[in-house]
Amino acid sequence: MEKTEYLDLYHQMVVIRRLEESAAELYQNGKIGGFLHLYVGQEAVSTGLIAARRPEDRVITAYRDHGVAINVGISANQVMAELLGKATGISKGKGGSMHMADVTKNFWGGHAIVGAHLPLAAGLALGDAYRDQKAVTICMFGDGATNIGFFHEALNLSKVWNLPVVWVCENNKYGMGTTIDRASAVSEIRHKADGYGMKNQVVDGMDLLAVRETALQVFDEVRNGSGPQFLEIETYRFRGHSMGDPERYRQQEEVKQWQENDPIGIYHQHLIKDGIATEEELQQVVKDAEAVVKTSVAFAESSPEPAPEELFTDIYMEE
Amino acid sequence: MARITMREAISQALWEEMERDPDVFIMGQEVGVWGGTYAVTKGFYDHFGPRRVRDTPISESAIVGAAIGSALTGLRPVAELMTINFAFVAMDHIVNEAAKLHYMFGGQMVLPLVIRTVGGGGRQLGATHSQTPDAIFAHFPGLKVVSPGTPADAKGLLKAAIRSQDPVMFIEHATLYQMRGEVPEGDYVVPIGKSIVQRPGRDVTIVTYSKMLEVSLKAADKLSQEGIEAEIVDLRTLRPLDMEPVIESFKKTNRAVVVEEGWPSYGVGAEISSRIYEQAFDYVDAPVKRVAQKEVPLPYNRTLEQMAIPNAGDIIAAVKEVL
Numbered sequence: 001m002e003k004t005e006y007l008d009l010y011h012q013m014v015v016i017r018r019l020e021e022s023a024a025e026l027y028q029n030g031k032i033g034g035f036l037h038l039y040v041g042q043e044a045v046s047t048g049l050i051a052a053r054r055p056e057d058r059v060i061t062a063y064r065d066h067g068v069a070i071n072v073g074i075s076a077n078q079v080m081a082e083l084l085g086k087a088t089g090i091s092k093g094k095g096g097s098m099h100m101a102d103v104t105k106n107f108w109g110g111h112a113i114v115g116a117h118l119p120l121a122a123g124l125a126l127g128d129a130y131r132d133q134k135a136v137t138i139c140m141f142g143d144g145a146t147n148i149g150f151f152h153e154a155l156n157l158s159k160v161w162n163l164p165v166v167w168v169c170e171n172n173k174y175g176m177g178t179t180i181d182r183a184s185a186v187s188e189i190r191h192k193a194d195g196y197g198m199k200n201q202v203v204d205g206m207d208l209l210a211v212r213e214t215a216l217q218v219f220d221e222v223r224n225g226s227g228p229q230f231l232e233i234e235t236y237r238f239r240g241h242s243m244g245d246p247e248r249y250r251q252q253e254e255v256k257q258w259q260e261n262d263p264i265g266i267y268h269q270h271l272i273k274d275g276i277a278t279e280e281e282l283q284q285v286v287k288d289a290e291a292v293v294k295t296s297v298a299f300a301e302s303s304p305e306p307a308p309e310e311l312f313t314d315i316y317m318e319e
Numbered sequence: 320m321a322r323i324t325m326r327e328a329i330s331q332a333l334w335e336e337m338e339r340d341p342d343v344f345i346m347g348q349e350v351g352v353w354g355g356t357y358a359v360t361k362g363f364y365d366h367f368g369p370r371r372v373r374d375t376p377i378s379e380s381a382i383v384g385a386a387i388g389s390a391l392t393g394l395r396p397v398a399e400l401m402t403i404n405f406a407f408v409a410m411d412h413i414v415n416e417a418a419k420l421h422y423m424f425g426g427q428m429v430l431p432l433v434i435r436t437v438g439g440g441g442r443q444l445g446a447t448h449s450q451t452p453d454a455i456f457a458h459f460p461g462l463k464v465v466s467p468g469t470p471a472d473a474k475g476l477l478k479a480a481i482r483s484q485d486p487v488m489f490i491e492h493a494t495l496y497q498m499r500g501e502v503p504e505g506d507y508v509v510p511i512g513k514s515i516v517q518r519p520g521r522d523v524t525i526v527t528y529s530k531m532l533e534v535s536l537k538a539a540d541k542l543s544q545e546g547i548e549a550e551i552v553d554l555r556t557l558r559p560l561d562m563e564p565v566i567e568s569f570k571k572t573n574r575a576v577v578v579e580e581g582w583p584s585y586g587v588g589a590e591i592s593s594r595i596y597e598q599a600f601d602y603v604d605a606p607v608k609r610v611a612q613k614e615v616p617l618p619y620n621r622t623l624e625q626m627a628i629p630n631a632g633d634i635i636a637a638v639k640e641v642l
Contacts, residue, residue, distance in 0.1 A: 092425030101424045108391060109424060113415050119381045120416065123388015123396075130344070130370065130394060150411075153381035160376060314426035315460050317484035319559070 006276050007285055009051055009208060013043040013264050014289035016067045019076055020239075022293055023066070023083055023097075027243050031301075032083045036097050039067035041238035044263035045170050046071050048211025049138055052219055056133065058124045060108040060117050061140040063098035064170075064237075068140065072107040074100065076296035086303035093306045094314070115145040118154035118167070125163035125228075136219045140168045144175025146189050155196045158228040165228040166218055167193070170205065176241045177249035193230035205235030206263045209270065236261075320503055326496040328470035330359050332477035333397065335506070337367055340395060343481055346373040347382060347399030347435075356401050357437065357496055379409035383434060387416050387486075390432040395481060403438035403490060404450050417486040418461030432486040433477075438466075439492040439530055439580060440628055446616035449624070451581035453529075454590070456488045457557035463511055464557040466490040468532030470500035472555055475509025483511060492530040514561040516568065520550035523638050524568040526591050527578040528554040531629065535578050538634035549638060557587065565591065566598050573604035574641040578634055583611035605641040610634050 020038040027036045039046070042064070050059065050071035061068045069079050074090050082089030083097055090100050091110075101109040108124060111117035121139035128135040145151055146169060158165045169189050173180060181187050193200035203214045211233060218229050236258040240247050271277045277285075323331070337343045344367075345351075345360060351374040354361035364372045375382050379400060386398035400406050406413060413434065420428040440449035457464045463485050467473040473491070480487040517532060518539055527535045532553050539549040550568045554560065569575050575595055577588035588609035595607055613627040 090425070091423065091427070094425050095423050099423045101427055103391075103424075103427045108388075108428075109420075111416075113411055116380075116384065116411050116416060119384020119412065120388040120391070122381065123385035123390070124392055126385055126389045127392025127394050130389065150380050150384065153376075153378040154384065156376060157378060157381040157385060161373075314422045316463070316559075317421065317429055 003276060006271060007281070009047055010267060010271065010282065011285050011289050012047050012071055013208070013267065014286050015076055015292055016043045016047070016070050017264060018290055018293040019066060019070065019079065019296065022297055023080070024239070024243065026083070026297070032097070033085065034096050035063070036243045037064040037241065038237070038239045039064055041258065041263070042170060042172060042205065042235045043067055044208040044211055044267065045205045045233050045235050046140065048208045049140070049168060049215050051212045052215035053136070053138060055106065056135040057219065058106045058108055058135065058137040060121050060124065060137065061110065062114065062117065062142060062145065063110070063112040064142070065098065065100050065110040068107065069100045069110070072102065072105045074102050074105065074107070076292050077299040080296035080300040081303050084300040084303070085305075086300055087306040087310070088299070088303040092310060094310070115141060115148035115150035117141070118145070118150050119157070121165055122154045122158045122163055125158065125165040126161065129161070129163055134223050135164065136222045137165045138168060139165055140170055142175065143169055143171040143173065143180055143189055144183065146192055147175070147183055155193065155198065155228070159196045159198055162227045164222050166222055167228060167230045169230070169232045170235055171232055172235050172237045174241065174249065177245070179249070188232070190230055190232040198228055198230050199226065200230035200232065202232045202234060205233035206261050206266055208263060208267045320501045322499055323470060323502050324496060325470045325473050325491070325498045325500075326357065326359055328474040328502045329477055329491065330361070331502070332474045332481070333360065334363070336478060336481045337371060342393065343395045343397065344371040344373065345397045345399065346375055346386060348375055348377055348401050350374060350399050357493070379405050380412055383409040383412035384416065386432055386434070387412060387420070387430060390430045391428055395431045397433045397435055397481060400434060400436040402448060403436045403452060404448050406434070406436055413456065413462070413488070414459055418459040421485070422461060429484055430486045431484050433480045433489055434487070435489045435491070437491045437493050439494055440612075440617045440624065441494050443619055443621055443624060445619045449617040451579070451612065453490055453557055454581055454586045457587070461486070462558060463487040464490065465511055465555065466492070466529040466557060467555060468495070468529050468553050470498060471502045471507070472509055474502050475507045476511065476555065478506070478508045479511050482508070487511065490529070495530055495533070498533065509555075512556045512559040512561050514552055514554045514556070514564045516550060516564055517553045518549065518551040520548035520572070522547050522572060522574070523549050523641060524565065524572045524575040525549050525551045525578060525634065525638070526554065526565050526575060527551065528557070528587075529580065531578045531580050534629065534631055535634055538631040538638070541631060542635060542638060547638065547642065560590070562594050562598060565595065569595055569599050570602045573602050576608045576610060576634065576637045576641060578610045578629060580629060581612055582614055583609050584614065586611060608637040608641050610637045
């Protein structure tokens with residue numbers, strides 16, 4: 001990677017972190033409605049994955065989607081405007097926090113029913129396989145999604161049809177407030193892929209470069225016909241499941257311990273230690289990222305509400 | 320025009336659309352090697368090959384979900400659910416994905432998707448395999464729901480569904496596959512969302528669709544012998560619903576009977592009669608009557624099952640009540 005690429009990944013992670021922190025504040029001030037699931041702590045997962053994809057590779061994820069949105073190149077303005085339900089939002093204010101997508105950037109959402117997007121991912125990959133296009137579909141989901149039927153149907157179908165999908169489980173240890181050992185018959189999630197004869201491995205999701213390197217290799221294999229593969233990426237969300245989370249299910253010590261393992265901090269240290277960037281340069285990146293987020297809040301707040309007639313548009317392509 | 324069966328008409332539409340457009344493909348349980356559980360896709364696998372005629376596992380969520388995903392990439396999947404009773408297993412993908420994606424992402428996502436499925440009772444398949452839950456699917460904005468009652472409409476509407484840019488539930492009836500009728504050869508397309516008068520009359524309006532069209536036509540023939548001329552409006556599409564021919568007919572006859580095979584509660588008859596009151600109240604000479612399935616899970620026993628499903632006698636009795 002070039003130095004600018006290293007710095008850009010740092011920039012992306014800081015934008016996500018600051019954007020989520022601003023969103024939390026706006027939520028508490030009543031400016032964001034509905035549910036809000038923050039990606040704080042998990043930034044290295046999607047940043048590393050998306051850094052390894054090619055433009056023709058498709059991405060689809062669950063409802064914790066703001067990070068992916070930033071990583072694929074949706075502007076912070078459009079993400080923040082969507083959170084505020086404005087006409088300038090990436091989904092015109094009709095989707096909200098859980099439903100962001102930009103199909104021109106091969107980002108297919110943002111899906112709020114746990115596990116339901118996994119069969120869709122199989123279908124996206126089928127679209128490429130049908131046309132003999134060498135592209136990978138990257139499908140991200142939480143550990144909670146591995147207990148629902150959709151997961152098993154989708155993994156099975158992808159293997160039966162040898163589809164170019166990379167199934168990425170973001171294991172943040174909790175399905176809402178339920179720990180893995182209370183919800184899943186196997187505690188090491190990747191073993192579920194064994195049941196479908198699928199190659200799988202575990203990756204440290206707090207290490208951006210480890211995620212990126214593994215992803216580069218796996219995407220390459222899948223692109224070249226290995227069939228579907230499974231990645232279990234170990235991570236942790238520093239905030240609650242959503243803004244309405246009383247967090248009675250975990251100890252503050254545990255959260256602290258993980259926060260010391262901050263993905264942005266780890267990457268920061270790496271850039272310094274390997275002499276890729278100086279403290280001053282990284283401080284500048286942080287300042288830039290903060291400016292981007294600050295601008296996005298101003299943009300979103302000053303953006304217009306959707307026009308009333310938008311209520312009745314986009315129901316069908318053909319009336 | 321050739322006189323062919325409903326099965327042949329549907330098969331013809333699929334075949335011609337697959338020949339016309341390489342993006343059209345079929346996926347579902349037993350659609351390939353087996354040739355379709357109702358033999359609709361017999362010969363397709365050998366002609367079009369495994370890429371375009373895709374046998375799936377018994378995985379309804381994966382069938383509909385993967386069909387949606389492939390439609391997003393610009394393909395035109397015709398996903399078959401062996402019966403509409405199994406659509407409940409895929410309900411999330413039909414309701415929360417197919418019907419929502421276009422709207423929810425501000426119009427970015429386009430789903431040229433057809434879900435072909437089969438409903439209806441009368442074959443002693445018991446309570447779980449005999450349902451007519453069409454109205455449930457017609458409840459959701461974002462879906463189109465089509466259910467033909469003649470071979471010609473089956474061909475023309477299926478072609479329209481395959482060419483549509485929107486997700487379409489195409490609901491066939493299990494006891495209509497042998498029905499014969501005149502079907503135009505070649506490129507015959509019937510627009511979605513158009514009701515039609517299938518039999519002209521002056522005394523009463525019968526509103527119906529699918530299998531109950533056949534039953535209503537029988538009832539109308541018998542009524543005719545008694546000098547009562549029923550006009551029959553075939554809805555053909557449940558969503559978007561075209562009320563124009565219904566209202567036009569009702570303004571002439573001032574009396575209506577709505578006939579559906581499904582249960583009456585919250586059903587097609589409830590919807591149609593409510594719209595008649597809303598749109599033509601001044602023309603009402605008698606309360607609109609509903610003919611529908613008895614409110615029971617369908618039993619296996621033939622006699623009991625037939626008691627539960629509407630027949631021509633029920634329709635005749637209802638017509639006489641509104642006259």
